[in-house]
Each structure stands twice: as C-alpha cells, then as structure tokens.
Amino acid sequence: MQIDRLIQIVFLLLSHKNLTAKQLGEELGVSTRTICRDINILSIANIPITSQKGYGGGLSFMQGFSLDKSYFTQAEQRNIIQALQILKSANYPDADKSLNKVAGLFSHNLQSEWLEIDFSYWGSPKKERNNITALERAIINKYVITFTYFNAELTITNQTVEPMKLVFKSHAWYLIAYSHNKNDIRTYKMSRIRDIQITNQLFNRQIPENFSITPIYREEYNTPIFILHFSEKIAYKVYDEFQEKYIKKLEDGTLEVTFRYQLSDWTFRYLLSFGEHVKIIAPIEARNMLKEKAKKILSMY
Incomplete structure (x- = not known):
C-alpha cells in the first residue's frame, strides 16, 4: 500500500540521513520513478525532503528536521520508549533493535536499567x-x-x-x-x-466474550460465608488481597473480612498463609477443620 511505503520512506531517511531514489527503490521493491512520485507526495504534505545532485548527493531531510518535533509530543515519545523497554525486559524478539532505532529517531538517551520485568516465579530455572x-x-x-x-x-x-x-x-x-x-x-x-x-x-478457536477467570459464586452454590478477623499488623496484606467493600475495621483495630469461600483444601492452605494473624469467626465447621489441620502441623514438631 502506498501509505505504508510513504511511512517507510520517512523512517529510512531518518535512519540513514541520505539515500538516493535508486537505493530507496531497491529497499522497498519499487521503481525509481515510483519513489520520485512518493517524494512529491511527501513534499506536498509539508515533509521537508531536499534533493542534492552529484557525487554524495541524494534525498535527505532539511537540516534540523526530526520526527519528534513533527509528529509526537514528549509524553508520546516517552510512552513509545517505555513500551519498547518493557518488551526488551520481557525478552521480546528484536525489541532491543527496535528500541535503539526508535530512540535514535527521537534523540533519546536510553536509560535501559530503569525497569526490569521477570515473569518467572521465584527459584525457577532459566529455561522456565x-x-x-x-x-x-x-x-x-x-x-x-x-x-x-x-x-x-x-x-x-x-x-x-x-x-x-x-x-x-x-x-x-x-x-x-x-x-x-x-x-x-x-x-x-x-x-x-x-x-x-x-x-x-x-487452531481457530476464540475465547468466549463472556469468559471470566474469576468464578461467580451464587447463593444456590451453597458456598459458605466466612467471617475472618485479621490482625492490624498485616493490614497491608489484607488490603492487597480483598476489596475494601469486604473489609470492616473494628474499634480495637482488627480487620473483619466477610467473604465467600468453599470448604476446600485450597481455602485452608490460603488462610494458613496468614499464620497467627487470622482467626476464623464463622462458620464453626471451618474453625474446626482449620483446628484439625493446625494440630497435624503441630504433631510434626
């Protein structure tokens, strides 16, 4: 498409500073005449491309022209650079090359150490x-x-x-x-x-639009309501794990959380991760089940 080729011409000239119409044509797989027509279109669109004849001549942008001044605000430039840095940190193929090219076009000094993203879990081998x-x-x-x-x-x-x-x-x-x-x-x-x-x-399958990773608990599921008391010492974790609408702060500083949980091993392993900072108030069945699990843990020592 012509619009794609016009954009490519702009980026090629920004990257190489000076190219002949023949070189651009070879790079883009079109004739020199097509390149000349494209340059005229860009000139009409107020893109300041100059032409110099003779040895060492060719097509180039007018001195002082840069892409960032013409098309992107400073905020937009930062967003593009940051997005590429995130891709680089995530080991995205060729992100490093793209980052250097775009940073060069925007005249940015890269600070590649500002962000590190590691998607792996703790202790995972390099392969994972x-x-x-x-x-x-x-x-x-x-x-x-x-x-x-x-x-x-x-x-x-x-x-x-x-x-x-x-x-x-x-x-x-x-x-x-x-x-x-x-x-x-x-x-x-x-x-x-x-x-x-x-x-x-x-495969051609698409994920359903109504799919949700979060299960929907309804009254008819017979999922019991847990009332949990958390020590204020781990308030930071409570607010990380639960929405504020489920949390009530009591007069003594205790955080009371009301939430639906299934009576499953996962639920009790999760609650045990809070150690001595959580107490099950209700249901009684859950209190007894957690007590038995705690006894089994104690018996190991």
Whole structure:
C-alpha cells in the first residue's frame, strides 16, 4: 500500500540521513520513478525532503528536521520508549533493535536499567523464564502447545491445549486455554507449567466474550460465608488481597473480612498463609477443620 511505503520512506531517511531514489527503490521493491512520485507526495504534505545532485548527493531531510518535533509530543515519545523497554525486559524478539532505532529517531538517551520485568516465579530455572515469550508466540500465531502440569494436589499430567490468553491476577500469571484432555476451557497457573512445546498444529478457536477467570459464586452454590478477623499488623496484606467493600475495621483495630469461600483444601492452605494473624469467626465447621489441620502441623514438631 502506498501509505505504508510513504511511512517507510520517512523512517529510512531518518535512519540513514541520505539515500538516493535508486537505493530507496531497491529497499522497498519499487521503481525509481515510483519513489520520485512518493517524494512529491511527501513534499506536498509539508515533509521537508531536499534533493542534492552529484557525487554524495541524494534525498535527505532539511537540516534540523526530526520526527519528534513533527509528529509526537514528549509524553508520546516517552510512552513509545517505555513500551519498547518493557518488551526488551520481557525478552521480546528484536525489541532491543527496535528500541535503539526508535530512540535514535527521537534523540533519546536510553536509560535501559530503569525497569526490569521477570515473569518467572521465584527459584525457577532459566529455561522456565522463557515460557512467557513462547506462549506469546503460540497465542498470536494460534499454535497448539503441550506441557507438563502440576495441579494443586501436585498430580502431574501431560496437557495438550489451544492457548488463548495470558492473565495476570492476584500476584500470579495464568494461561487460559482450551484443553484437548477435558474438551473445555481451563485456567492454568504459570508457575505449575513445565516443558512447554509449541507444535505445528494450528487452531481457530476464540475465547468466549463472556469468559471470566474469576468464578461467580451464587447463593444456590451453597458456598459458605466466612467471617475472618485479621490482625492490624498485616493490614497491608489484607488490603492487597480483598476489596475494601469486604473489609470492616473494628474499634480495637482488627480487620473483619466477610467473604465467600468453599470448604476446600485450597481455602485452608490460603488462610494458613496468614499464620497467627487470622482467626476464623464463622462458620464453626471451618474453625474446626482449620483446628484439625493446625494440630497435624503441630504433631510434626
């Protein structure tokens, strides 16, 4: 398309300072005459391109012209640079080259150490740190993938899935994918995924618009209401984990949280992570179950 070629001409001239029409034509796969027509169009659009004949001559921008002054505000330039730095930190292919090119066009001095993003979990080997990049490629290009998965009970399964989306929620990354094993959409926690392999098999399935990673609890699900008392010593964590509408501060500083939880092993493992700073007020059944688990832990010592 001509508009794409015009943009490419602008970036090529900004990058190389001086190019002949023949060089531009060879680079873009068009004739010298086409390049001349494109230059006329750019000139009409007030893009200050000058032409010098003879040895060492060619097409170039008028001295003092720069892309940042003509098209992007300072804020827009910073956003573009920051986005590329994030991609570079995430090991996105060729992001480093793109960052240097764009920074050169905007005359920015890069401060590449301002941000570091590590998508891996604590203690993960280097190979696992490339999972995000591999999954991104599989999701965009719609490749079926296989991997080994450790579920909450540490049962190991071999999964074949159609990856659809990566979601960061509640301090962790999750993969939403259609499972060939279950014939349904499933959510996989990234820290439990091992040995990702991208196959050559393609898929066309789309994630449903109404899909949500967060389960909807309704009264008819018979999910009990927990009343929890948290010590004010870990108020920071309580406000990280729960929305304010579920939190009530009592006169003694205790934070009372009212929330629906299932009576499952996951719930009690989660509550035990708060240690001595949480107390179950209700339901009684949950209090007794947590007490028994605490006794088992104590018996180990």
